[in-house]
Amino acid sequence: MELRVSIQSVHQQTAEKLRAAILAGVFRPGDRLIEADLCGRLGISRPSLREALRSLEAEGLIVIVPNRGPQVPVLTWAQAEEIYRVRALLEGEAAALCARCATEADRQSMRSALQAFERAVQTGDPASRLSATADFYRAMLRGSGNALIEELLQRLVARINFLRAQSMSRAGRAKFSAKEMRAIYLAIAKGDSRAARKAAQAHVKNAEEAARDILAGDAAQTNGARSRKLSA
């Protein structure tokens, strides 16, 4: 039983809030984060803020340019591609492990998350879709029994969150997504680790392709502005 009353340190809370803000899109790729500004808004001192920023930097969620300060990184497609490749690798492994050693409780969690997702697809509710997806993955990673993979994936996914949110809300993608997730679940339920790995990797591959389309369309629109920014 956990009786602790959130004795979180300031920098820790700060890091969490900023993380959440970036994932929620409050700060967008390319945005600068001004220290004094954040201190004021969060009601904390600069040293505490800077500690939090260092944590986020090491997570890859922000980059800190010397003498210019922190900003949300703008991913190149090459970087995104690397992330997707590693993500496929790790998620495949997690699925395979899960197929081998998940408990019935884990499978149950996955099943209900999957059902929630399918309901959300039918009703067309983007928020529920996102949370159901998160639940599904959490259950799978928990079932894999490898905390390291879970942590690494969480960080990687955070870095492509921007692409993810867009491609997930794209017409048609949700339906395919549901099918792919079901395939992962079925393979795991059967205990077929080989099939589970394949299904998970295929899912990431498809997500990558959806993201690529998004980024391509995006780049075409804002190409001038962005390349000017990068070369500066």
Place this chain on the structure above:
Amino acid sequence: MELRVSIQSVHQQTAEKLRAAILAGVFRPGDRLIEADLCGRLGISRPSLREALRSLEAEGLIVIVPNRGPQVPVLTWAQAEEIYRVRALLEGEAAALCARCATEADRQSMRSALQAFERAVQTGDPASRLSATADFYRAMLRGSGNALIEELLQRLVARINFLRAQSMSRAGRAKFSAKEMRAIYLAIAKGDSRAARKAAQAHVKNAEEAARDILAGDAAQTNGARSRKLSA
């Protein structure tokens, strides 16, 4: 041409020095790092030190216990096992990628690092062995063309450095190591990505087993002291 004379910020330099010190074994698993002490020794202020510590914490190189401060983590075997599993996955992928897209220059670097390693094995020079291994991997990861994998692996390997140094210096292990590395190189030189992946994974698997023996022997010796510490 790079003329800059180390315009690295203080916290960055600090992080690097501490990283190097931990890898070199100056601070051993379980050691506490006292802020005031480090500030004095490094000649820096506490805020700067704390920023550096937050970076190292996010890298997993130290843990910071609330109100007790930073310390070098003591790995359980379960944690080490997770790291080895992910390492096998990533190194296998890197080897496979390298087999597909390394340039002749990359292969040349690997070849000379391998030769240096074999010479070091014959002369029985542990320091050269370590540096040659590092060179070999650096070349392979560079050849894979995936900077993310390189970064992730670097961090993971840092976390098991303690085990690694011990198992590498173990009688007999070096010779096997040389054989395994040669197998990786040959597969990459042939462009056989499948064989390269297998060879790299086998190499990690063997390293893991060597490490397990070390940890088992270690635990038997200091079991009393350690379990008392953990339960406290």
Place this chain on the structure above:
DNA sequence: GATTGACAGATTGTCTGACAATAGTGATCA
């Protein structure tokens, strides 16, 4: 004898205020 309570010392968590160094900006002048 074991548990509790109190206390001192060590260490971390956090803030304030300050100042130098740097990058970006706009004005000035050739």
Place this chain on the structure above:
DNA sequence: TGATCACTATTGTCAGACAATCTGTCAATC
């Protein structure tokens, strides 16, 4: 038009301070 130069905004770094917390010790109590 282009180069130069001050100005401003912002970051990098430090010193000093104080509260909060942990650790171990020692006496008091049951």
